[in-house]
Amino acid sequence: xxxxxxxxxxxxxxxxxxxxxxxxxxxxxxxxxxxxxxxxxxxxxxxxxxxxxxxxxxxxxxxxxxxxxxxxxxxxxxxxxxxxxxxxxxxxxxxxxxxxxxxxxxxxxxxxxxxxxxxxxxxxxxxxxxxxxxxxxxxxxxxxxxxxxxxxxxxxxxxxxxxxxxxxxxxxxxxxxxxxxxxxxxxxxxxxxxxxxxxxxxxxxxxxxxxxxxxxxxxxxxxxxxxxxxxxxxxxxxxxxxxxxxxxxxxxxxxxxxxxxxxxxxxxxxxxxxxxxxxxxxxxxxxxxxxxxxxxxxxxxxxxxxxxxxxxxxxxxxxxxxxxxxxxxxxxxxxxxxxxxxxxxxxxxxxxxxxxxxxxxxxxxxxxxxxxxxxx
Amino acid sequence: xxxxxxxxxxxxxxxxxxxxxxxxxxxxxxxxxxxxxxxxxxxxxxxxxxxxxxxxxxxxxxxxxxxxxxxxxxxxxxxxxxxxxxxxxxxxxxxxxxxxxxxxxxxxxxxxxxxxxxxxxxxxxxxxxxxxxxxxxxxxxxxxxxxxxxxxxxxxxxxxxxxxxxxxxxxxxxxxxxxxxxxxxxxxxxxxxxxxxxxxxxxxxxxxxxxxxxxxxxxxxxxxxxxxxxxxxxxxxxxxxxxxxxxxxxxxxxxxxxxxxxxxxxxxxxxxxxxxxxxxxxxxxxxxxxxxxxxxxxxxxxxxxxxxxxxxxxxxxxxxxxxxxxxxxxxxxxxxxxxxxxxxxxxxxxxxxxxxxxxxxxxxxxxxxxxxxxxx
Numbered sequence: 001x002x003x004x005x006x007x008x009x010x011x012x013x014x015x016x017x018x019x020x021x022x023x024x025x026x027x028x029x030x031x032x033x034x035x036x037x038x039x040x041x042x043x044x045x046x047x048x049x050x051x052x053x054x055x056x057x058x059x060x061x062x063x064x065x066x067x068x069x070x071x072x073x074x075x076x077x078x079x080x081x082x083x084x085x086x087x088x089x090x091x092x093x094x095x096x097x098x099x100x101x102x103x104x105x106x107x108x109x110x111x112x113x114x115x116x117x118x119x120x121x122x123x124x125x126x127x128x129x130x131x132x133x134x135x136x137x138x139x140x141x142x143x144x145x146x147x148x149x150x151x152x153x154x155x156x157x158x159x160x161x162x163x164x165x166x167x168x169x170x171x172x173x174x175x176x177x178x179x180x181x182x183x184x185x186x187x188x189x190x191x192x193x194x195x196x197x198x199x200x201x202x203x204x205x206x207x208x209x210x211x212x213x214x215x216x217x218x219x220x221x222x223x224x225x226x227x228x229x230x231x232x233x234x235x236x237x238x239x240x241x242x243x244x245x246x247x248x249x250x251x252x253x254x255x256x257x258x259x260x261x262x263x264x265x266x267x268x269x270x271x272x273x274x275x276x277x278x279x280x281x282x283x284x285x286x287x288x289x290x291x292x293x294x295x296x297x298x299x300x301x302x303x304x305x306x307x308x309x310x311x312x313x314x315x316x317x318x319x320x321x322x323x324x325x326x327x328x329x330x331x332x333x334x335x336x337x338x339x340x341x342x343x344x345x346x347x348x349x350x351x352x353x354x355x356x357x358x359x360x361x362x363x364x365x366x367x368x369x370x371x372x373x374x375x376x
Numbered sequence: 377x378x379x380x381x382x383x384x385x386x387x388x389x390x391x392x393x394x395x396x397x398x399x400x401x402x403x404x405x406x407x408x409x410x411x412x413x414x415x416x417x418x419x420x421x422x423x424x425x426x427x428x429x430x431x432x433x434x435x436x437x438x439x440x441x442x443x444x445x446x447x448x449x450x451x452x453x454x455x456x457x458x459x460x461x462x463x464x465x466x467x468x469x470x471x472x473x474x475x476x477x478x479x480x481x482x483x484x485x486x487x488x489x490x491x492x493x494x495x496x497x498x499x500x501x502x503x504x505x506x507x508x509x510x511x512x513x514x515x516x517x518x519x520x521x522x523x524x525x526x527x528x529x530x531x532x533x534x535x536x537x538x539x540x541x542x543x544x545x546x547x548x549x550x551x552x553x554x555x556x557x558x559x560x561x562x563x564x565x566x567x568x569x570x571x572x573x574x575x576x577x578x579x580x581x582x583x584x585x586x587x588x589x590x591x592x593x594x595x596x597x598x599x600x601x602x603x604x605x606x607x608x609x610x611x612x613x614x615x616x617x618x619x620x621x622x623x624x625x626x627x628x629x630x631x632x633x634x635x636x637x638x639x640x641x642x643x644x645x646x647x648x649x650x651x652x653x654x655x656x657x658x659x660x661x662x663x664x665x666x667x668x669x670x671x672x673x674x675x676x677x678x679x680x681x682x683x684x685x686x687x688x689x690x691x692x693x694x695x696x697x698x699x700x701x702x703x704x705x706x707x708x709x710x711x712x713x714x715x716x717x718x719x720x721x722x723x724x725x726x727x728x729x730x731x732x733x734x735x736x737x738x739x740x741x742x743x744x745x746x747x748x749x750x751x752x
Contacts, residue, residue, distance in 0.1 A: 001475045043606070050428050058426055058502030059457040059611065062741035066505075066611040072627065074606035075742070076463045079453045081435040087452045091467055097474035099377045126434030129442075230419070230450035235435065235442040251448065365438035366451070 004096045004225045006372065007103065007217035008036030009334040014210035014322035015179040021048070021055055021111040022067035024211040028327075029068050029107045032213035041215065042101040044075035047088035047108030047326040053123050055111055064107065073105075081127045082275065083361030084108060085212065085329025086368035090228050092216040102218050109211030110325035120207050124325075127362035129236035140204060142237055142363050143276040144196030149243040151198065156281050158198070160296030162189035164277035165202050165319055167305050172316025174306075174347040179208045179322030203277045208322030212330035214337070220375070223337050226262070226354070227371040229255030235365050248367035249286035249358065256356075256369040257288075264288035267310065268352040269339050271332035273360040273367075274317040283358055284312065287369065306347055314339060314347045332357035333370060340374040380472045380601045382748065383479065383593035384412030385710040390586035390698035391555040397424070397431055397487040398443035400587040404703075405444050405483040408589035417591065418477040420451040423464035423484030423702040429499050431487055440483065449481075457503045458651065459737030460484060461588065461705025462744035466604050468592040478594050485587030486701035496583050500701075503738035505612035516580060518613055518739050519652040520572030525619040527574065532657050534574070536672030538565035540653035541578050541695055543681050548692025550682075550723040555584045555698030579653045584698030588706035590713070596751070599713050602638070602730070603747040605631030611741050624743035625662035625734065632732075632745035633664075640664035643686065644728040645715050647708035649736040649743075650693040659734055660688065663745065682723055690715060690723045708733035709746060716750040 010031025012024050019027075025046070033041065044065055051060045065075035080087040085108035092104035112120050125138050132142075150156050166186055172178035184202055192202040216225070231251025234240055241247070257263050264287060272287070274280035281295035289310060290298045298304055304312035315321040315335040318328060336355035338344040357370040386407025388400050395403075401422075409417065420441055427436045441451040456463040461484035468480035488496050501514050508518075526532050542562055548554035560578055568578040592601070607627025610616055617623070633639050640663060648663070650656035657671035665686060666674045674680055680688035691697040691711040694704060712731035714720040733746040 050434055052426050052499075052502055053428055056502065057506055058499075059504075059738040059741060061456050062503075062608055062611050062738055063505075065608055066615075066741075071610040071615070072608055072623070074627075074631075075456075075608050076467070076606070077455045078467070079455060080437050080451075091452070091454070091470070094467070094470040094474045094476055097476065098470045100470055100473065123428075123434075126428055126432065127438075128435075129439075130433060230452070232438055232441055232448055232451050234447040235438050239442075239447070247448070251450075255450075362435040362438055365435060365442075 001097050002218060004093050005217050005219060005221035006214055006223040006337050007219060007221045008032040008215040009337045010035065011177060011212035011331050011334045012210050013177045014208045014324055016113040017209035021109055022064050025064050025107050025109040026068035028211040028213040029105055032215045033105060036215040038103055038215060040070060041073060041103045041105035043095060044070060044073050044105045045088045045092045046075060046077045047084040048077065049079060049081060049084050049110055049325040050123055080366040081361040082325050083329050083359040083366050083368050084326035086359035086370060089214060089330060089333060089370060090230065093225055093228060096216050096218050104216045105213060106216060106330060107211065107213040108326040108330045110327055111209045112207050113209050117207065132236055139363065140196040140199055144199045146243050147198055147278040150278055153244055155244055155293055156278060156296035158190060159186055160300050161278050162186045163299045164274060164280045165189045168274060168313050168317040168319040171306055171314050171347055172320030175316050175321060178316040178320055179206050180320040199276055205275045205318040205323040208324045210322060210324035210327045212327045212334050214330055214333050222375055223340050224373045224375055226373040227256040227260030229253060229369045231367050233365050237363060244282060246282060246286050246364035246367060248364050249283055252367045252369040253287050256371050260371045266354050267356045268354050269311050269314060269349040270356040271315060271335050272312050272358045274313060274319045275323055277319060280312065287358060311349045314344060314349060329359035329368060332359060336372045340372060377473050378594060380469050381593050381595060381597035382590055382599040382713050383595060383597045384408040384591040385713045386411065387553060387588035387707050387710045388586050389553045390584045390700055392489045393585035397485055398440050401440050401483050401485040402444035404587040404589040405481055408591045409481060412591040412593065414479055414591060416446065417449060417479045417481035419471060420446060420449050420481045421464045421468045422451060422453045423460040424453065425455060425457060425460050425486055425701040426499055456742040457737040458701050459705050459735040459742055459744050460702035462735035462746060465590060465706060465709060465746060466606060469601055469604060472592050472594050480592045481589060482592060482706060483587065483589040484702040484706045486703055487585045488583050489585050493583065508612055515739065516572040516575055520575045522619050523574055523654040526654055529620055531620055531669055532654060532672035534566060535562055536676050537654050538562045539675045540650060540656045541565045544650060544689050544693040544695040547682055547690050547723055548696030551692050551697060554692040554696055555582050556696040575652055581651045581694040581699040584700045586698060586700035586703045588703045588710050590706055590709050598751055599716050600749045600751055602749040603632040603636030605629060605745040607743050609741050613739060620658060622658060622662050622740035622743060624740050625659055628743045628745040629663050632747050636747045642730050643732045644730050645687050645690060645725040646732040647691060647711050648688050648734045650689060650695045651699055653695060656688065663734060687725045690720060690725060705735035705744060708735060712748050716748060
């Protein structure tokens, strides 16, 4: 398989945006194309989770291609719920790796803040097993269940889980594109409004609008795609062997490390799917980035802080950069590329050579690990 | 790029089905896997157009994978409106061609008949440019516009356009999996209820449920994927250079023939996207299967009938086999494979060696051409 590179990246500010989704996606796309020095890509892969219900438009690949001025560029859409951006990156990667396309623009985005929170929760809840959904399960409710199991098992305590939010807000305050720009304390997290016991408001990512884009290319560039892995798991939580580790992440990590021919010990910086802060702790262990049972302690000890041994979510993560669903998997890759090319101003991880992006679809039913490596 | 093969195909009966969509898709998938002699595929690509609104479920890749017993097989979803099945085939093809996977199960399906016709029309209408939709455009209305332009230009007359339905119903009557099993006459077509002037009910495909599946493999098998092409066009009809030819089809055909290194003159049988019967005439010319301006005449003369020079839509086409949206692009490939392997009982095109499948997404905004070749 020939090498595949990232030739350009771009993203919008994440947060409450008034622009239409195709405009946000076009902004991100044109930034990535400009960096790649490319006027027109050979093909486009679009990621959106549910544009039909979020904004009332379907046929969204053609919609976005037209709106960004590329009506005659072959464009398809990829969807794997909240990990759609990472899945689209894989689809673009496969086209280039196969020699079908020389350059592929991968662009993801979502627009949700114009809807009420209950409506967003209902729509995101379509990701949940229909039977469990019928009993009232929502994403925060299931995440609360996972968190309670984690705490009961003694694998993480309340301060450790809160510290993830503290760290990621601190990072986001250094990222001008992040949804949140304010620091929070452990006390603020632990005193914030209850959402789904034991998860409180500041344990949860916000509802965000935004878009991110990556140009994948066969042409050598400063960042190479070292590995990609994809893992899935049962739609229903009740069919899982365990609640406090995500099999889909472990599967994706194994595959990505196998392709890259290096393991977690070589990773210098990672963007990890922290839609709920305990998920960052679970994922650090599933990804092999910290030993089993040590993620909470490592976080409290500052190992995963910006100046720690292994900075996690320098962008602020889903928690504080924000989580515009299908943009997120690509925004993670954008941050990794900025880190690997020394452009993460104000939050640069010194000398980062290898980065990992980890994206979760649904309640860990469809997860991705992407490994990127600096060249030269 | 290494050769890619079709190792197995399967599909359900198309029509009004009471089974849940994941069950229909599992039936088609397991038939394809059985034919491929495969217990578990390396990966799955799922095609559905809009499961969130048609059946209320999202995260559909994981949903279907779980329901078919493959919760731990990497699965993603691809969508390009009504051509989603063809797009998913391409995504699976790319994974195998890149060497990322040895076998990929591609499965598409849709369930719509439980909804009212106005609701289905509204949901399919999300494929239309939002501005044109705001003025009341529906898919049949826009297709009526195209048909009127075709007739005004003198490129096809009413009998020719009706004959497509007559031919495709006659073919479907030989296909036990087709939605319609009855022959119709030109008079019946021309006297059927008006839908969108000049299109009448029997010019239009039905609302159908169903599923189809294809196993794509790096392992040599009886049918090889000779070429795939993808073309797009402006979302808005008003931005098109012409109404009576689809640029997205011409682009897709050019690319597919280029990859296959043979042209339309080598095609023995084709499945063509006839959601509205005039589209078959337009497409025959766009695909280069008949000379410009000759499709109507060729159809009246029986050239495209089952015993003609170039049989088109032996399955019955979208018109009469039915059009379960994201299943359709795959159902076309299933029919082509059956034709190429001598298994299209009762409607076999003698000695077919090369087949073409042509799928239209939206109002010709996202079209695909897939070329298949018999081996040995």
